Every structure is written in structure tokens, then in C-alpha cells.
Amino acid sequence: MTTVTEKLPLHSSKFLRRRYFNRAFATIYITAFLALLYHHATTIFLHQTHTLISIFLLIADLFLIFMWSTTQSFRMNPLVREVFPENLEKVIFRENFPALDIFICTADPSKEPPLGVVNTALSVMAYDYPTEKISVYVSDDGGSQLTLFAFLEAAKFGRYWLPFCRENNVVERCPDAYFKSNYSANSRTQNMKMMYESMKIRIESVVEKGLIPDEYISNEQEHEAFSNWTPGFTRQQHPSVIQVLLESCKDKDISGNSMPNLIYVSREKSKTSQHHFKAGALNALLRVSAVLTNAPIVLTLDCDMFSNDPRTPHRVLCFLMDRPARPNLGYVQFPQIYHGLNKADIYASEFKPLFQINPRGMDGLHGPNYVGTGCFFSRRIFFGGPLSFVQPEITELNTNNAVKEPIKSEQILGLAHLVVGCNYENYTDWGSKMGFKYGSLVEDYYTGYRLLCEGWQSAFCDPKRPAFLGDIPISLNDVLSQNKRWSVGLLEVAFSKYSPITFGVKAMGFLEAHCFGHYAFWPLWSIPITIYAFLPQLTLLNHLSIFPKVSDPCFFVYAFLFLGAYVQDCLDFILDQSTFERWWNEQRMWLIRGLTSYVFGNIEYISKVLGIPTQGFNVTSKVVDGEQGKRYDQGIFEFGVPSPMFVLLSVAAILNLIAFHGGFLAVLRGGNLDGLFIQLFISGFAVLNSLPIYEAMFLRADNGRMPSKTTMVSAFIAFGLYVASSFML
């Protein structure tokens, strides 16, 4: 491969100066922790009243200390990188660019509208990259002919769309995004728009009907494609379907340039064999693509993450083609960035720490975690560590195997069907030593973690113009269910033999392992949050002081710890080009998750360990209901459905309101402000955070309000807790 001349750099990196401040601050903060622990020890051992309460407070603080220390690993060495894609073609001829296999996963046409999946595919088919080197593989775990139909349409539309983008230097190569932007209207764009609209109508009408009318099937080849859907075909039980919709060496666009390969794959499913959700789908794609094209670089995308920059592969090559600089570099991760967030980002869907701030912290160590989409891998990474190659079971899957036959040849397609069979993986290393790893519902986090443990490194690439844009769930219940699934998956890693704090520390070093540990133990936030949401309030209602008095020097330890953590978090946020409002919502969602998704995630994890059947991978809905969408845009919380998760949240909100009110009145009547201040402060802070919940309970009439039953049940439980506490205290 071409070596990189020194004069033309492809990338550079620098550590953020902030790290010195972070390190100093961490030292001071630890001192305050020690003081806090000393305070706990003295209250438990010396003042022996209400020992149980003191022990609960100690437990809460120990968890906070643990979680806080794991976050410090992100702050010790943050690194930012820059790439110079403009230099790339001066260093490597375009003809020498490596081939690129792009994987797009979809799983359910009712939650993931096929039109969206098609838009994602078209956005990457139109990459500013030699088209004959691009192959797009669509994995359809929904096994839906509606999705296949959408792709037949996309293959036709693509022949016009690709040259249109190229000849007009279009930047928004996702058709839907392009036609929503303010593009210059001329006859050519109008024409293109009409074609897009007609494709859209056809796809949407087919999806709505749930079947494909005969007049929409134009030729014998298409007829044959759908012939797989025989009567017994269901999404859980069906033979494999592989359809080569475009073949680069044969199919040309309207300007005569070759089209990329486009391949629809629905792996074989059977109710009796495990299919491992998305990880299983990706492994099936790894194998089919090896048989058909075997590109050395692989991009994984969720069906809702379209490309927002046609030159993204150039950026990736800036890293991956500069092998001598980092021989063990295995993947380049782009952040997940979303379009359609409301201004205040009420559900903190941006996940700024997770997707933007923390990856920079990890990039200064061994590299960021893999987040499931927008990640370019070197194919070699899926076959063992840098120094320990794991031989796949058939030679055709070897990374250095060159495909010699045309992809539609019988031999190639026969093999392709074999490797996506539902029993193919039995007695192989797939999911353990090879490919995406099985064993966690967050296959992305777990796979990235294990790959870095094997000795690979990764890089984080965060260009100004987002490389990809995705959809976010817009109802609170969807958001929380998604986070609950993540929680279960993370705990599966936390308490496995590969736990970051044991195995990880040995494999990847203390700091990097603690970054992964921070996520693995994420759901444990629920323990301190739940304690702090109930205990100070119940004691406050009973006029029992459980924290140091304001006049006690120890009060300053509490004040410093609280303000220190909050202010630093807020600064990190705002320094990352965000706003105070968004940060406020982010901390609110952290509290909400602590009382909902994390709690239920813990419960579901425990059930799973006990062998009680659980939900598995519940795909997040990408469908936008009109009314809901409107409310979301206005920044109004969407409850609407009755959910057990809302009950605990509502109980906490109601109890805090009563406690704050009661405490406030007591103080006005000359009560013990000095002793109750911290409790009053905590409940006041919770009330401030709960304003949207009260609004949803008492002031709103729309469909997104809190179901009255939830409100009533919660009020009843809150009252019960109060009564019980007054007997006990």
C-alpha cells in the first residue's frame, strides 16, 4: 500500500489542555470524599440513632463514589483529532481506494418504515467514492417483502439519483433530506423530486396495504424475487432470501457509470434456533459479504442513520490507510448525531456525554467504544487479535480471499445461502472468537469492548458536519424502553466473566477498563437515585434531620461534592457547544432514568438470570405520529400510555412535592431550618425537576398527559409510604 509522505499529513491529534484541570480537580474531589466517608463512619458508630437510615445513606454515597470514579477515566486524557481528507487523493490514487462493504440493518417494517431504510441506503450508495467499489448489504430481520419491494424501487431510482448527486455536487445525498432542504429549484431538480415522490407513494402505499399489488411487479425477475414468500413464511420461521438487486459490473446508471452492488439479505430463521438479534444479523452479513465481495473495510449502519456527508469514507481512509502510524487500529467510530431534536432536547436524546464527550476521553487511551452504527471496521478485526488470527471454518471467508466469480453465479449464491443458514454457526467460533460478539443485548458496546481487549485500537472521528444523522424516539415510554434494554445488556457484561473491572483491567489497563466499567454499571445509578428520591423526603415529613446542619463544617463537604459534580458536568457540556437548558434536561433525564429504565433494567436482568423469560431486543419505533410529533416539537413530555415505569416516577414526584411543601411550612412555623436544610433542598430540587410531571398529571388534557389511573395509583402509594414511615420513625 502507498506510504504516506511526511509533507502531506492525513491526520493529527492533540490532547485537550483541560485534562490538567480535570486531574487537579479529581484530587481535591477525592479528599472531599474521604471527609464524607469519615462523616458516615462517625454517624454510624458514634450516634447510634436511626442506624438503618445512616446505612442507607452510606450505601447511596458509596455507589455515587464508585460511579463518579469511573467517570474520571474519561477526563484524564481527552484527545481531539483532525483529518485532512483533502490530502488523501494526493497520497493515494482514487483507483487504489479499497473496496467498501456497507451493512444496513432493519428488523421490522412496521416500526422501521421501509422508505426510511431506502433513504439510508441511497445516501451511502451515493458516496463520493468509486461506485464499483461500494457494496450495500441490507439485512432484513423482519423478513418482509415490503422492504424488498422498497429496495427494488430504490435500485431503479438510484440510477437517476446517483448521477444527479455527482453532476450537481449535492451534499445532502439522502433524498428525503435533500428535498426537505432548500435546494435550488430548476427543471432538473423538479424532475428528480417528482421521481422521488412517485417512488415514495408507491412504497408507502404498498406498506399501508401490507401487500404488493400485481401491477407493481414489472418483470419476471421481480416476480421470482417475491416467490420466496410462500404461505408458511413468517418472520420467525422462513428460508433465507438473498437478492442481488444491483450488480456493479453489469448495472449502469443513466449516465453510463457503474452502480454499486446492492444486495438484499434476509437470513434463514427458525423458531428452534437462536438468532442473536442484531449481532446475529451482522455476522450473517459479514459472511455473505465475504463470499460476494469481501471488501477490507466494513461500515455498519442502523436503518435510521443516513449519511450526511458524501466524503466520509475519505476521512476514514485518512486513518485506515496510514497503517504505519497505528498498526493495531481496528475501527473508526463516528458519533451518533440526531436530526429532529427539539431545541431543549427534553429527553436528552442527544446523549452528549455518551456519544461525544466520553469518546474523546477514550480516544486518548486505547480508543472509543463502538456504538452500533456509523462505524468503519477493518474486516480483519473480526478474526482474532492483531497477533492471533482466528481461521474461519471455510476458506472463502478468509480476509485475504479474493472473489473470482461474478456475484450472481450459482456457486457464489449457493455458498451465500449456506452461510446465512440458521444452523450454520453451530460448532463455530462466530459470536465468541469471531465476528460481532454474542451474550449481551448491547452487542455494540460488548463487541467494541471485547475487540479492544483483544489488543485492537480505535479512533473517534467527529467532523464539524455530522457524518451521519439518525432518528430519535419521541415518546418518553419509547426512550425509557430503549434505555431499559441497554441496561439489561450492560449488566450482562458487568456480571459476566468478561467484566471490565476484572477481565478488562487486565486486558486493557485500568483507565480504559474503567471507562467501559462506567457503562457496564450504568443501571446501578438507580440505587443512589432511588434512595435520595425517597429517604430525605420521608424523614423530612417526619421532621427528622438526617444530614449535617448548615452550621456544621461537614455541611460544606456536602455542598462542595454536590456543586463540584454538577458544575463540572455542566461545564463539560457547555464547553462542547451546548446550552444550559440542554444540560438541565440531561441531568433531569439522568434522574428520571434512575427511577425508571435503570430500575426496570435491573429487575429484568435479575429475571433473566433466574431464567424467567424476558422481552429480548425490542426494536425502537421510528414512526412519527402527527400529534405526538407536534407535542415533541413544542418540548412537551409525552406520557400517554400506562407504563409501570411511570408509576415509580410519579410516586417520587408526588412525595417530593408533599415533602417540600410540608417541610417548608414546618420551617415557616419556626421549625429546624438549620437541621432540615439539606432535605428541604433535595426535595425542592426534585420538585423543580418534576415540573413537567406535575403538568402532565394535573394540568394537561391532551393524549400525551399522564394516564389518570397512573396518577391515582401513585398518589395512593405515596400516601401509603408516608403513613408507613410515620409508624417506623
Ligand SMILES: O=c1ccn([C@@H]2O[C@H](COP(=O)(O)OP(=O)(O)O[C@H]3O[C@H](CO)[C@@H](O)[C@H](O)[C@H]3O)[C@@H](O)[C@H]2O)c(=O)[nH]1
Ligand atoms: O433482531 C434485531 C433487532 C434489531 N436490529 C437492528 O438493530 C438496529 C438498532 O435497533 P434500534 O431498535 O434502533 O435500537 P437503538 O437502541 O435505537 O440502537 C442503539 O442500541 C443498539 C444496541 O441495543 C445498537 O445496536 C444500535 O446501533 C444503537 O444505535 C436497527 O437498525 C434494527 O433494525 C436487527 O437487525 N435485528
Ligand SMILES: [Mn+2]
Ligand atoms: Mn435506533
